[in-house]
Amino acid sequence: MQSDWRRTHHCGELRVSDTGKTVVLNGWVNSLRGYNQQVFVDMRDRYGITQAVFESDTVSQQKDLFQIAEKLGREFVIAVLGKVRPRLPGKENLDHATGSVEVLASEIRVLNQCPTPPFEVTEFPGEEIAGEDIRLQYRYLDLRRPSLQKILAMRHCMNKVIRDYLDRDGFLELETPLLGRSTPEGARDYLVPSRVWPGAWFALPQSPQIYKQLLMVGGYDKYYQIAHCLRDEDLRADRQPEFTQLDLEMSFVKQDDVLEVIERLTVEVFAKCVGAKIARPFTRLTCAEAMARFGSDKPDLRFAMEIVDLTDLGLKTEFRVFKEAVEGGGKLRGICAKNAAGRFSNTDLKPGGKLSDFVIQCGGKGLAWLKVENGKITSTIEKFIPKEVQEEMRARLGAVDGDLILLVADKEEIASQALGSLRIHLARQLGLLDGLSGQYQICWVVDFPSFIFDAEEKRWVANHHPFTSPREEDLGKLESDPGSVMARAYDLVINGYECGGGSIRIHDPEVQARLFSVLGMTPEQARHRFGFLLDALKYGAPPHGGIALGLDRWAMILAGTANIRDVIAFPKNQKARDLMTGAPASVDARQLKELGL
RNA sequence: GGGGGCGUAGCUCAACUGGUUAGAGUACCGGACUGUCGAUCCGGUGGUUGCGGGUUCGAAUCCCGUCGCCCUCGCCA
Known part of the structure; x- marks a missing residue:
């Protein structure tokens, strides 16, 4: 029955030029309008909406055609076989690209039924959509909303433009492990227990930082990866525990080389994904200037x-x-x-x-x-x-x-x-940000201090991360005056969001050791935690640097939303729970036993 | 952990200063209707006002506790 049917067109495809064709459409019932002799069904898929018409006097092999159509409900999944015909003059619906035609159904298959949905999938302009928690609980229904589908398609566009651009520029997309070693400093790690080594733990990556540096040592001079990163910290409107970075690293480069690659990439992403023209070079502010003029190291320059x-x-x-x-x-x-x-x-x-x-x-x-x-x-x-x-x-x-x-x-x-x-x-x-959709103010913030004094721990901590190279001219005062040492680090800021950050890295093992020392690590501790990195730097590490871009925040800005959950298919809520699956959840005692917990 | 906001029908919201039987739109169910398109018209179902306690003649409303959701500070190298 169903198996001999094959979708011939999607629901955004048919035009007047298709008149007379026998077609098969698949999709969800978006809405129904019925008479006792005639039923109109709007079929929806991610391409659009097409109207199917069922008439009680249609001569069809399927005797119960009209009876089935009458009993359809919203969000039923159906297949309709029928003939394309133009709508009656004056009855076109200009709201839809397919609105000049309709499909006169001669057969229908109900592929799946659907109970009354907990909220309405159909969106209407100016009308409130359902609350976020119920949408997250039934995320698969929420994902049917055209506006969410549009955002996820835009993310696809971002990824594709990035890959095309970097491929053209000679970058290799390489993967790095998810199961790695926990490193102190920085964000709290998500930990994974080892079954084979009871009592030992893997850490999920906060970012592929060290691995990408090791790839540079390995000779892959232009690397990138669209990488998932995990940080067990509290959430914000623009922060999820699991997020996506464009991670990128280059060998034999200076700061300006990295910035130029990213500027050109940014111009291309904005042009191809939202049709926005971005002028370059981007504004550059020193950290000190940004703080003095805007009171922030991620200034919103739109006002x-x-x-x-x-x-x-x-x-x-x-x-x-x-x-x-x-x-x-x-x-x-x-x-x-x-x-x-x-x-x-x-x-x-x-x-x-x-x-x-x-x-x-x-x-x-x-x-x-x-x-x-x-x-x-x-x-x-x-x-x-x-x-x-x-x-x-x-x-x-x-x-x-x-x-x-x-x-x-x-x-x-x-x-x-x-x-x-x-x-x-x-x-x-004051509404200064109203009506600014489609406006993008992008800048680099540069010249960050290498260290910040942590009053609580009473020690210097890395402002960026401990692999960031200080300015060459500041190396002499690394120990004597850490507070005045400037880093070769840079942040990309768009509309007040920190959308990327990177640096030129340390490639000299002695400088790296000195830096660990400034951070309060004994040589033994440094060797214990980062011995593999210090060794790698010894074995002919090239000068290198790179950047990571927060693609979720990019997607937020391109989509014009202030909520990171709007640009992620299956996000966690503010308490880091997945309301759909209930994760995190308890596990069987047997699983714990196997892990030695 | 701290601060703030919110929680009323499946959904979105209303209900004045504490006062009649907690309403509206939508969804849903039934009926009418042969060109609708957010169909329309008629009728109907639907409520532990998050939960627990307190104050009061009387609580959706005030108080205390608790749970959930959102924003934020800390945190996020």
Whole structure:
């Protein structure tokens, strides 16, 4: 019966030029419209929607044709054999590419039934789709939604463009193990117990970092891989425990060589996947500049609202908070929110108010403000600031009537970061990001410090990772002044998302050993943990460097969504659970016993 | 682990300051209808207001606890 039928066309394919053809369509019932003598069925597959018509007076080998059509339900899987005919004049449906034709059914097979779905698969513009947890629980139904299918097809496009581009450029796609060795530092590992070696554990890769460096030692001078990476850390709207990177490494290159490959690749991906033109070279900001101007090492450049330094003016006020912060070596900095004076009440701004609380959550001590309204400046701290200083602040921030100036005085790092977070927060509240779909602001952030001092552990930790090469000119102060050592590292930032990061690596075993030492490892510990790498570097490691791109975040940006789960077929929820399968779940006692657990 | 938000019909939401029998749209079921297309029209089913406790004459609403989901800080070399 069914086996002698073969799909001849998909549901987005038929046109008027196909008139008269006998066709077989397969698909899901998207919707039904019935009369007592006539039933219209919209059949859906991932290509589109085609209307099939069943008429009670159709002469067919199948006697029960109309009775079956009448009893169809949404999401039934059906095969329809019939003849293509143009729709009656004026009855075309321009919403669908196939809307000028329909298939007059002469036979139908119900390939599978479906109970009433827990939510509606059909999407309507401007209407809310079902809540996320129920969609994740029935992800296979959610995956039928055209918008999700479009995103996953776009990811396919990304992968294909990447592979085509890198292949053309002479890169080899090579695989690296999933079962590897746990390395300290960095993200928490997912661990896999060894049955053969009871008590010993594999770690799933946080990234193929060390393996790709070993491939460089092995002579594969241009490597890439679209790799799954796993990190057992808490989730965010743009973070999953399991995610996909374009991992790439090159030998005999300098930083600019890597950046150029990625810039050209980026231009191609954006052009081919979403039809966007990206200009290059990309903007480059040093880490210090990004922090000073935007309060973030992943600045969103789609809007201005830059941070302005007013430290010198802090001393010219009688406001104790400002003076004490500045005299203590801190900074006074501010941003100007355009046309926001009327948007925030004094209640929002004063201690305990929404904006003030926001700054405190960012680690700041509080928020000061000036409103420019009706040609004058008002503020609760107005009386502590001489008029000419107020005017100087207004001028430096470029504030005009209607604007709101927000000030934070604190240690430099806190002042910058708090204002950086506030900048993003305000942009969302003020709608500065609305209507920006299809706009992409891409930049490199470069010149990161190699080390950050971990106050809790009281030691230097690697800012990027411990294989990142310091700048050659900084090698001399590796031990004497680690805080001033700059790394040959770079991040790719798109619309405020960190979408990639990489570095030129250390290829000299002695430098690598020194770096481990700065991080507080004894030579014995370094040998125990990374002996294989130190050995490999000894045996003729070429200079090399590379980058990894977070493809899930790329997909988010290209798809215009703020939720990473929207671009992954089977994502985990915020608590790292798979609501569909129930993973993680307990296992049989026997399995544990075999593993010696 | 901390902070914030949410939880009402299968789904999306409403229900004023605590006050009648918790409503609407949609889905679903039944009926009418020969050109619909998010069909329409008529009728109907559907509720432990997440769960447990408390305050009250009276709780979806207030309080406490708990569970779940989302955002966020910490964390993410």
